[in-house]
Amino acid sequence: MVGRAGQAAWRVLPLRKSDIGVVRRLWERATLPVPAAHDRTLLQLLTTDVPRAIADVAAMLGVRRFFTGSAKKQSAAAAAEFLRHHHAAILRNDQPRRLEWLGAFTARADPRRLKLELLLDPAIRFDLVSGQTASAILDRSVVDGLPEALDAIDKVVAGEASYRSAAQKAGEKVRRAEVQRILQEMPVEALKTATRDRLRLGPLGEAGISTVQDVLNVGLALQALPGVGETSARRMLGAAQTLWQTTYDEMPVRIDINHRHSETTQLLRCLTEWDSCRQTRGAAADLERASELAPLRAAINGETSHLLVIPARQLAASGLSESIQIVKRRAELLGMSSGSGRKSAGADPWEDFLARPADYFAMLAELGFVTEDENAVHGDLPEEIIQAVRDQALDGEHLTASLRGYQSFAARFALVQRKVIVGDEMGLGKTVEAIAVLAHLRSRGKTHFLVVCPAAVVTNWVREVTGKSKLRPHRVHGPERERAARTWMRDGGVAVTTYETLAWWEPALRELRDLACVVVDEAHYIKNPQARRTTRTRELIARSDRAILLTGTPLENKVDEFRNLASYVRPDLTVDATDLSPRTFRRQIAPAYLRRNQEDVLTELPELIEVEEWLPMSTADSSRYRGAVERGNFMEMRQAAMLQGAQSTKMQRLIEIVREAEENERRVIVFSHFREVLGLVARSLPGPVFGPLTGSVPASQRQQMVDQFSSARHGAVLVAQIVAGGVGLNIQSASVVVICEPQLKPTTEAQAIARAHRMGQVQSVQVHRLLSEDSVDQRITELLAGKKRIFNEFARVSEMADSTPEAVDLSEAELVREVVAAERQRLFERASAKTNAAE
Known part of the structure; x- marks a missing residue:
């Protein structure tokens, strides 16, 4: 059995040239004459009643007749009469000639026609392929090179550990070097903060030892200094080591582009080599195929000439051939990358880092050098939901990007809760979180996904889907929208469209019955429930199996806007309108809302x-x-x-x-x-x-x-x-x-x-x-401070205090009227004051 995605997909029977004898016998069986009803009656007589009669007659033959009782003699006489009667009837009806005809083949086997492919002919009635119309026989050449490819992949995957280890060690060197630089700037007076012992530091200054790092460099040789004994030296050194450990524990690995230290350059080089090797991880599906093809490697040998492939599921036999070719291609790429990884060591790794810094920080996070607050990763979720998300697997078969821990959590949250709002602060990667969900669903057999977004970000979505997954994007927007829509409806993939284009596409989308997931980007565009684009989008959300609303600003003016968004994805949630305290509101919408802020999860983010x-x-x-x-x-x-x-x-x-x-x-x-x-x-x-x-x-x-x-x-x-x-x-x-x-x-x-x-x-x-x-700038700044406070209390993960949102909930029209009136009054009072002063 050969699998795909962890399930049996094909049964494969290796065939040899000598198996042509089996084909001949099956073919001959299939070409025997077809008996008529009277033929079957005759055959039934000859194979059942006649053998029993002959056995009865045997009792009267030879010496046994002298010892046979009268009952058996009577039975034998009756059997003999039965045989004489039927023998005469058979001869009279010319049935011996008929029996001779039934025993002859209707056509002689032509050696030129006897091929292994005849096993697929329904007339042969080969049990393994009976009723399997999708079965096929593949030539041995399909698996040529497969054992070597699997061996190469095994070797490279095993070798990844060494690249990862090298990157880990290089990161530790960067960390230690940074600690050393900090301690080199830390005056010896800091030793007093690390111990309760009273230290006399005067002798250190007289010996030119001015920093904590100097103390560590000198070590126990401190006791040789005038005025410093063995006990004092050990206390000073112990305090210095405590400061070193504390600094080390709190020190993340930083990549400072303004100070390109040699150890940081080496770290980037090791990360580049590891990333080159771990391209296998970017093609997790290829690795999965390789492991599932391992039984086939054990089954084929030098005598194998063909493979009989019998799909176990609704798959084509050609899919096995495709999987084999993908694995061989992956092995070839790995061979190239394993050679090129070291060759690129002489290039400047800073250029690649500056071109894709997020990828490098993702690798550092995987190595544990960029830490994340676990509670911040979870947002403000109930414990039972957190546990369900932890238990949710995330399949990366169709994903080519590395995910940060908090991004993986968001994707799994969306999978567990099915329809959600992801309100991560801008810049945290909500797009790739959504793509990870679509990629997981694709690996589970889902095919049709839809992204609705503003026209300004259509191109970015198409780029991100292409660059971070194996999913096929379709731009259902602009002059080619009709062709793209037809292709997507037929083949599936990720359709990227706009709120405005939905009006044109709405009738056709109603006919789609298998919309697996709809992603609504910049979801605050549909905060107004009366708007037409809201109505159209909300209908899509209701009909889709899953929905992800992405917005870093779920609340712009009123708490009602946030409540509306929550009702689109979870109309079953009860949001109490009589109690609008932030704490209560957040607890009520928690099953549908996840938000993390930059300072919570991006510890490497610059100031x-x-x-x-x-x-x-x-x-x-x-x-x-x-x-x-x-x-x-x-x-x-x-x-x-x-x-x-x-x-x-x-x-x-x-x-x-x-x-x-x-x-x-x-x-x-x-x-x-x-x-x-x-x-x-x-x-x-x-x-x-x-x-x-x-x-x-x-x-x-x-x-x-x-x-x-x-x-x-x-x-x-x-x-x-x-x-x-x-x-x-x-x-x-x-x-x-x-x-x-x-x-x-x-x-x-x-x-x-x-x-x-x-x-x-x-x-x-x-x-x-x-x-x-x-000016008006000052008035707007003052009036909007309240709006910002409401957002922080209701939509931002933070400590929340009770408040009444309506107190500062101004619409834009009210704000404009208030600002203009205030400015007119201010300028009028200033002009009046000048006039009075002149008088």
């Missing part, structure tokens, strides 16, 4: 530095701003301080930030809500400027624009509309973010910042918020 730059308005700024307030034009008020070009204080500061970024070898993203501001910024900044990236730029061109920006020199600027560039795009190549005006939702700014400050970022991220003093 995020946020600066609010309050700037005075220039005379030109103030004049334009007062006019906007008098007209009651809120949107003009928000952008007035940027539209004076060179006369604008904000613009002057923005130019300074860009120049500083170029000097510090950084790239910049500039966000604004307003297209007019973006256009002016693009014309005013020095150096290479990309954009403006706005909502009118097609999704494919947006990604192309980001790619060009990422490959540009330092000092390059990407100018983006915050509602377009702040969603879905990954821009880790930028480490300076400038927001030209405060946004009406704090989550909008958080999303924009997360484009750069996310998994894979290796530089600290600087965020500059340009704010004008005594």
Whole structure:
């Protein structure tokens, strides 16, 4: 038996050339004449009644007749009469000729036609393949090289342990070297904090021993110093060793691109070699095939000429041939990579690290060098759900990406709970978590998956599905949507479509009966239950076996928005509207909601530095701003301080930030809500400027624009509309973010910042918020503080306190009215004060 995915898939019978004799006998049996009804009666007589009669007559033959009783003699006489009667009848009806005909083959076996393939002919009636229309006979050449391929894979898999061990040792060296550098900077006075003993440190300073590392270097030779005895030396050394151990225990392995130490370079080189070897792990299905083909290796030998393949499930016999070819190809690739791994050792591993840092951090996490808070990984889930998720297996057959521990947990959570909201903070990899779920379901025989997302991220989804899985993406959006939709409906895969395209596709989707999972990206787009796109998407969620809603901002304005999202995936959950305390709310939605924050799980994430730059308005700024307030034009008020070009204080500061970024070898993203501001910024900044990236730029061109920006020199600027560039795009190549005006939702700014400050970022991220003093900027900042607090209490995993959300739950329209009224009042009072002072 040969398996697939842990189940028997094919029965394989090795055949030899000598088995042609079996074929001949089966063929001859199949070509015997077919007896008629009277023939079967005659044969029945000759094989049953006649033999019994002959046995009875035998009692009267030979010497036995003298010792036979009268009863047996009478029975023998009757049997003899029976035989005489039927013999005469058979001769009279010419049945001997008929018997001769029945014993002859209707056609002689032609040696040229006798082939092993005849075993598949239903007329042969070979029991093993009877009723198995999908059986096939494969030539021996199919398995040529299979034993060698399996041996090669076994050898490489066994050899992976050595590469992993080398990476582990290299990581330990980095860790120890970092500890040594820290202790080299730690003054000897720190020894007093590690022991209760009173230490006289004066003799150490006189001997030039100034740091804890110096103490460790000298060791017990300290007792030779004047004024230091054996007891004091041991106490000092013990304190130093305690500091070393404490520092070591708390020291993660860091990869600092600004300080490329030799031991870190060696670690990256070892990780590169290990990753090259463990490409087998990226093709887990190939390894599984290899293990399942092992029985076949034991069954074939030098005499095997063909294989009779009998599918045990609804599979084609050609699938076995395909599996064998995949395993042989995997062995070939492993042979190439095992040779190339060492050859690449001379290349600069930093280049590969900078190209895909998230992959390296995933390997470090697998080695235990990047730790994660287990409780943070679980989010705020009940213990019974946590245990069920721990017990859930995650099949990586169709996944080609490495998962962090918290990502694996999210995928398994979605599998256990079936329909969920994954609200991980932006930048934690919600996309790959969803892809891992789809890949697992594909390995369980599911075929049709659907992703619904904003148009801006369609291209990114297609790229991620292709790059991180073996699943086939279909772009059901744009001019080729009809062809892509037909192909997906027929063949399956991952259809990526938009909220708007659903209106066109809705009738056809209703006919689909096997939608295994729907992924809704940026799910806060459907927070309004009355919107048409919400109705269409909610219907899909209801009809699908599983659903994953992805959003880092499940709550933007009102708690009701969050409650709506939860009701789409779990209408059975009871969310008490009378008790809206954060603790109660979170407990009620816990079965359907999982969120982790960056600081909880990405311990390697560089620092995020946020600066609010309050700037005075220039005379030109103030004049334009007062006019906007008098007209009651809120949107003009928000952008007035940027539209004076060179006369604008904000613009002057923005130019300074860009120049500083170029000097510090950084790239910049500039966000604004307003297209007019973006256009002016693009014309005013020095150096290479990309954009403006706005909502009118097609999704494919947006990604192309980001790619060009990422490959540009330092000092390059990407100018983006915050509602377009702040969603879905990954821009880790930028480490300076400038927001030209405060946004009406704090989550909008958080999303924009997360484009750069996310998994894979290796530089600290600087965020500059340009704010004008005594303006609408200040009023918006004050009013939105309440919204941010509500989000933290209800949607962010943190310590929660009781509060009433309605107290600060302002809609955007209410916020605009309040801000304009406050600004009019403020300017009126200032003008009145100046008039009174003049009088």
